[in-house]
Amino acid sequence: MNHLLTTEGLERETLENLLTDADEFAEVLTRPIPKVPALRGKTVATMFFEPSTRTRMSFEKAAKALSADTMSFSPGTSSLSKGESLKDTALTVHAMGVDLMVVRHGATGTPWRLAEWLDIPIVNGGDGAHQHPTQALLDCLTIKQRFGSLDGLEIAIVGDIKHSRVARSDMFAMATLGANVTLVAPPTLLPVDTTRWPAATSTDLDAVMEKMDVVYLLRVQTERGGGSVFPSLPEYTNRYGMTSARFARLKPDAVVMHPGPMNRGVEIGHDVADYERALVLQQVTNGVAARMAVLFALLGGDSDV
Amino acid sequence: MFDIVISGGSVLTRTGIEQIDVGIADGFIAALGSGLEGSEMIDASGAWVGPGLVDLHTHLREPGEEWKEDIATGTAAAAAGGYTAVVAMPNTVPAIDNAQIAFYVSERARRIGYADVFPAGAITMGRLGEHMAHIDELWDAGVRIFTDDGTSLDNAAVLRLAMDYIANLGGVVAQHAVDSTLSAHGCMHEGTVSSRLGMYGIPSEAEEIVIARDLALVRLTGVRYHVQHVSTARGVELVAAAKADGLPVTCEVTPHHLTFDHNDVETTDPDFKMMPPLRSETDREALREGVRDGVIDIVATDHAPHAAREKEVPFEHAPNGVTGLEWAASVAVETIGDDMARFFEALSMTPASIGQIPAHGLALAADQPAHLVVFDPVAEWTPETTRSRSRNAPYLGTQRTGSVRATLLSGKITYEAGS
Amino acid sequence: MRQVMDGDDLTRVTRRIAHEIVERNHGLDATVLLGIPTRGRPFADRLASALSEIEGKAVIAGSLDIGMYRDDIDTRPRTRIGPTDIPEDLDGKTVVLADDVLFTGRTIRAALDALADLGRPAAVQLAVVVDRGHRELPIRADYVGKNIPTSLEEHVSVRFREIDGDDGVWIGKEAAS
Incomplete structure (x- = not known):
């Protein structure tokens, strides 16, 4: 290297x-x-x-x-x-x-x-x-420390995939290390063509999250995108935010991650970031x-x- | 005894391709025949001899951006590429939106003597898309092609009125067909590569939408319409359909869109950044097919020089454009193959006729000005240097097929290989 | 490669060194055993089990990697970083470092630097399977399994079953594969 x-x-x-x-x-x-x-x-x-x-x-x-x-x-x-x-x-x-x-x-x-x-x-x-790439390494290290290995883990990366270098780096590293990655975003924040990506895509967080071992939330980047990419922040939170209600439906040992800086109350619930199963500071x-x-x-x- | 004799080549004459010599005297073709003797002999054995190439799309950068290129370096590059005439795009600083600047450009080129330069005029003042440029004045100065190239003329009402006016004169409206709202932020083709690189893409539809709208206005106004640097398969289909409908429509493709595609952008090398962007493999194949079958009328270089320091920046910050004058003929022959008639049609005769350029692009005959090229269609070479002031060309260092042996403007040798 | 010690020899010198450690330190109450990866680690583990037998209580060895402390980082191919695992607080303790071969002394110098960052032991002792000479620094071993005079061209290979599949010490002109 x-x-x-x-x-x-x-x-x-x-x-x-x-x-x-x-x-x-x-x-x-x-x-x-x-x-x-x-x-x-x-x-x-x-x-x-x-x-x-x-x-x-x-x-x-x-x-x-x-x-x-x-x-x-x-x-x-x-x-x-x-x-x-x-x-x-x-x-x-x-x-x-x-x-x-x-x-x-x-x-x-x-x-x-x-x-x-x-x-x-x-x-x-x-x-x-x-x-x-170093974000991907630190994320994979955090997951490995928690689960011992990434092999076979179900990982959802949720949010502005289209404009996210974190999503791109993490997806390739996680997939190489054996995880099954699903990219979850509103249709306007998914890249136009992901056919050659080692990941599944979804626009429905609720439909996929219950099988996840790791839910990785991306920062909502309102400064990128150049225009209106979703109707409003509350509507985003309603469909894609990791609220405490959604958190309660996750697998009992599932964890939540975030690359920071967080928008509490938008992509991650106000108190969810402080739960033991939120690994933000360990990251x-x-x-x-x-x-x-x-x-x-x-x-x-x-x-x- | 002629001044110059080009001997032993395949010559494109009015009656077809013939193995004869071309005798030149006093700047004119004096004779076509066998065994001609000249005080200077140009060996054309194995080569094609035809009218000097005509580029309908050159950025000479003068006046205003002489650090990139000027009329002397740009026309020297044109001569090296086999060109005897180029149409200079009006996106200079200031823009060619009035007769004085148009005169300046053509007159300066005449004094330098490497190639005849026919300026295109802006459609709108300052190419700002608002007020009509001095179209009458430009027409009187010899301008026949009008374009705001560099940007798309988005405002349909402004375009429609300009079309009406230019149609009445008999000129051509040429469009840089990229919808500015769909291309905002974009710096490459929207697709699998842009997705992976995380770069904003420009969808193919940005081109289709403008062409489709313009064709409707062509139907309305009857203007002669030329699509510049078509880059998508659907763009070619739209042009083909319009031609079938009998609309006065032509289009061009650049060498780089025939050679490269968006996969080359994976290198993030700014030399692969241009507008319209390099499209998909499928698009590239459709463009190559279009050149072969004639739906795409001509190859035009979109020669767009930029200084090294302007390209020594990240891809997204780099200006659009590649240079092309010196290898366009190679790319054309790589695309067309050994069809000599089609080669000269696409690179010389049709461009001259679209641009209403006098005395260029004519099959050879006695008593016409000796604007000629001697082109070896099978010679292999690797461009390493350039006569352009700029080197922003991914062609440099790559092997090409087909090279220019000599170029003559009014019987004067403006380029000769190896000298 | 010429074998100079077999598995039984290795077991014997390990036991002997274990006895010497107990004798010299009057027991093990204030002693911490640290192996230097890679092959100091199995040596330390074997010393630990010999000491457990002698003392009748569990003795656990730790490990101290020196990859981050080497002074020849630019000139040698990098080996992978090994684990550092300090089983207890080192302050005031006697640390016994265990390594397979004592040669130039630079590994031990790096280990002493590493130890200084990890705490303040009362004393540091060194146990090695083989001392082959050619010291470049003023460092000596407290416990030596076998002194083997060598030339600089020779290679000393101490092999442990846990890592290499068999036990013993070989000497030769080339590295054992």
Whole structure:
């Protein structure tokens, strides 16, 4: 593995090795001194062209827990559009001495461009509505810790599938690890063509949710979509929200997940997020461990992962 | 003794394809015959000799965006691609919506001398889709094709009135047929690839809807109507049906829509970003078939240069367009095969007739201006360099079949392979 | 490959080292046994069962992976990260590290770094099956199964049934497959 750009096409063994490592790094994070010298002397740059404080913090915590130095680049909204090209920006930051870049960008494919221009490992920290592979890893780690394995699990990903890089990344990773994934969304928020996707689709949450082991709720992104994609938020909640009433109908050991930030009262009931079977905070904790595993796999010597 | 003799080629003459020599003197074809002697000889053995190619869809970028291309570099690329005449799109800065700019473009090209440039005029002022451009003035300046290319003229009422006006003059309305509401945010074909990449798609219907509506207005106004860069199978069907109905309709396809499809966008390489977008495999096959059977009248390049720094950005932020002048003939021959007559019809004669371009696109005969191309239909080559100022072409570095040996404008060699 | 110890030899030296640990530490009350993955781990487990027999009570070994502490991360192919499993609080305890082969000492240096991050043991001791010499750091073993002088070109392979299918120690010019 030279880069981590997408979960699509990742071998099952690669995913499992990363998850096994992530589990060990999760242990490191519980130590009195939650830090190991594995990447001492390495520099990780976070290039977040799209603001995301939490994902950046998670990557920086992961790098620091491995004793790497971190640098962060965040363009002002205006300097990005015109003037210096993305390529020049990337070359400039690279020239400062960077061993790995984490790239988040609002446009699909940006991490691939950087991987083409630079000779260092690139981690996709989220590109457009395309991929967010470390989110998939942390989600799979969370599920694996809960259920032991993803094999044969029924997982529903619910919400704005069409504009969700989380849905795309998680679906491929979960399916590769043996889960049966169902994408649930209003018809306007399902991608137009999912025929080659390793997932079923449904527009009816109530019809599919009772067999689910995991219900993964996506944030309702009212800022995307460009127009009115469903009639109103209450109508969305009525059909697709994980209300406490719906939660009560889930299998007794089923869990609820959410990538954050949550819209309580919209896609997830006001109190549902606080239930023991809502794994939202565990996901956040695992985010650091999963990203440590990725950084270590890409920078920790000749990688066999 | 002629100035130049093109010898040993298959020559497209008014009476058919003949194995003869072409003798050129004083910028004109002086003789067609055997054993001609010239002070300069061009070896055309194994090659096709025909009228210089005519491109109905070129973006020369001058005035206003000379960092992408200018009339000198653009027409140099045209000459290298076998073209002797190009129609310059009016989406310059400012737009070609008045006679002064049209004069500037054609006159500057004349002084440079690589190719004759016939500007297309905007239909509306500033291509804003609101007020009629100086259509009369443009007509008097020699403009015959009117288009707001770069954007679709969405407002049916504005279009209808412009059609009425242009029909009366005898001009052509050419449409960049992409519905702007369905294509909003979109940057590639809507389908399986856009779904996987999470990019906003442009459905095929964005093209169909505009063509279908425009055809209704053509029926109403009787204007000559030309569909630019048709990209979908249904778009071709609509044109075919309109032709069968006897409407004065023609259409063009670009080389890139014949070569690539939306699967190439999986690379997210911005060189594959263009408008209309690369469609499905099925669409591409329908376009290739359309060129072969003539439902698609012509191949036009939509040569759209952009500077490297403009394309060194994420796909979604990149401008639309690829360059095409230098490999369009190769793509055409790859599509059409060894049908020499169809090749020249699609790349020279029909474009000249649609664009009402004088002295170009004529089967060879004595006493007409020597606007000629010598094209080897089987030579294999790999484009590595370009005479265009820009390099935004996924064709660079790929092997092609069919290459230009020489191009002559008024008897002057504007391009010769290997020199 | 030349066999220098068989399974019985391995059992004998494990028992002997277990006795030495008990003797030196006056029992096991304040002792924690940690194996260094990969093959320090089965060695630690076997020491633990020998110690259980001697002391008449259950002794559990933990493991301490040093993959995140190596100083040669850029120059060697990466091995997979092994588990770190510390069975009890290390503060004030005597930690006995168990590994299969003592060579340059760099693994033990990394293990000492790792231990420092995990707590503050009162003392750290080292038990190895084989000491093959060629130290690059001032590190020595407290308990040695067998001293085997080697050349740098040689490879020492300690094999455990749990991992390798058989028990014993081999020496040769190439790695055992």
